[in-house]
Amino acid sequence: MRFAVFHLLLAAFLVWRAVLPLEVRRGVKALLSLLIFAAASFSFWTAVCFGGLLSPELPRSVLIAGNALEAFVVFLALIALLREAVIFITVMLGRMGERAHRAVQKDRRALLGMAAASAALAGSGMYEGIRTPDVRDREIPIPDLPQALEGFTFVQLSDLHASALLTEPFMKATVERVNALNPDLILITGDLADGTVERRWRDAAPLGALKARFGVFGCDGNHEHYGDYEKWRRRWDELGIRMLRNECVVLEGLGESGRGRIALAGVCDPRALQFGREGPDAAKAFGKAPPEREALRILMAHQPKYFPAYREAAPFALQLSGHTHGGQLLGMDEWVARMNGGYVRGLYDGPHGAKLYVHPGTGLWNGFPLRLGVSSEIARIRLVSASPLKVS
Numbered sequence: 001m002r003f004a005v006f007h008l009l010l011a012a013f014l015v016w017r018a019v020l021p022l023e024v025r026r027g028v029k030a031l032l033s034l035l036i037f038a039a040a041s042f043s044f045w046t047a048v049c050f051g052g053l054l055s056p057e058l059p060r061s062v063l064i065a066g067n068a069l070e071a072f073v074v075f076l077a078l079i080a081l082l083r084e085a086v087i088f089i090t091v092m093l094g095r096m097g098e099r100a101h102r103a104v105q106k107d108r109r110a111l112l113g114m115a116a117a118s119a120a121l122a123g124s125g126m127y128e129g130i131r132t133p134d135v136r137d138r139e140i141p142i143p144d145l146p147q148a149l150e151g152f153t154f155v156q157l158s159d160l161h162a163s164a165l166l167t168e169p170f171m172k173a174t175v176e177r178v179n180a181l182n183p184d185l186i187l188i189t190g191d192l193a194d195g196t197v198e199r200r201w202r203d204a205a206p207l208g209a210l211k212a213r214f215g216v217f218g219c220d221g222n223h224e225h226y227g228d229y230e231k232w233r234r235r236w237d238e239l240g241i242r243m244l245r246n247e248c249v250v251l252e253g254l255g256e257s258g259r260g261r262i263a264l265a266g267v268c269d270p271r272a273l274q275f276g277r278e279g280p281d282a283a284k285a286f287g288k289a290p291p292e293r294e295a296l297r298i299l300m301a302h303q304p305k306y307f308p309a310y311r312e313a314a315p316f317a318l319q320l321s322g323h324t325h326g327g328q329l330l331g332m333d334e335w336v337a338r339m340n341g342g343y344v345r346g347l348y349d350g351p352h353g354a355k356l357y358v359h360p361g362t363g364l365w366n367g368f369p370l371r372l373g374v375s376s377e378i379a380r381i382r383l384v385s386a387s388p389l390k391v392s
């Protein structure tokens, strides 16, 4: 709802400073203003009339067109805001008079230029947001990595958000791309689907085709708690995705020598507490795990924010998270970091030599479906030793 109010305020500003001063007929101004307000309120109407902002049930083409138009208005308003700021400064400095200011505002060509730039930003942002993600190779140095796990490689997916926007074909294409890597292990760090099982099953079902020698594991994200939590729990089991909720599995026989061991744990998402469900407990998750010297400990936790607290609660070498979607737009980093304990995307160092990888998201949620400068990804993660290998 806050987004809706923000968008309407931007639309009002756009009409006030860019449409009303134009030298065109009043009817044209009225029509332009109406179109701007209609586009700016798309997410408001989808939230109110079509099943909520989380998972509006509209055809994909309508969601793409509506979201792109809304983004277009937002970009145009921001460019108009920038133009007004530049004009204000130049007028204050005495470099431009009031008459010249009004001439700029009246100029139709200036507005058309701004509209073209906004259309390019909104179009490329939508395309980047919903296209099939690329494979990105990530190398994570782990202090005292057991030699048997040197070079061990697995796939991390995160924030798939199966929805009316990211539908069956998107999931199928992503799964095909992952399976083509012939991965040993696939980990999914939360936010798998938005909406009810009835509505979304067809879109999420392709995830059942994910194949990995040592299995497919996941942890809950905050979005799991907004839908049919209990029904989805059973469905993930049916699809062969083992969700770890404050629990751990020990994977044996990993690496080229076949002697590598990983204690893989997942924590519940903090949002669970709001719904009377079990909250995250890293100590419990690793409660039955072998000691660190016997198995490399990896934790899946959807939200990166609690990385230091989890590491204080239980020893582990690596935490894998998602949730931030990498900020989605370059320039949003500071705002996203502020809400997520300083973490946005990529690799971070933590207490006791632990590492955190924040995945930028394989998909995104319908409420804000744009990416600019921050691509979605299928992360192929290779573990390497952070210190020289010990020669025995």
Ligand SMILES: [Fe+2]
Pocket (backbone or CB within 6 Å): 159, 161, 191, 221, 223, 323, 324, 325, 364, 365
């Ligand atoms: Fe997400």
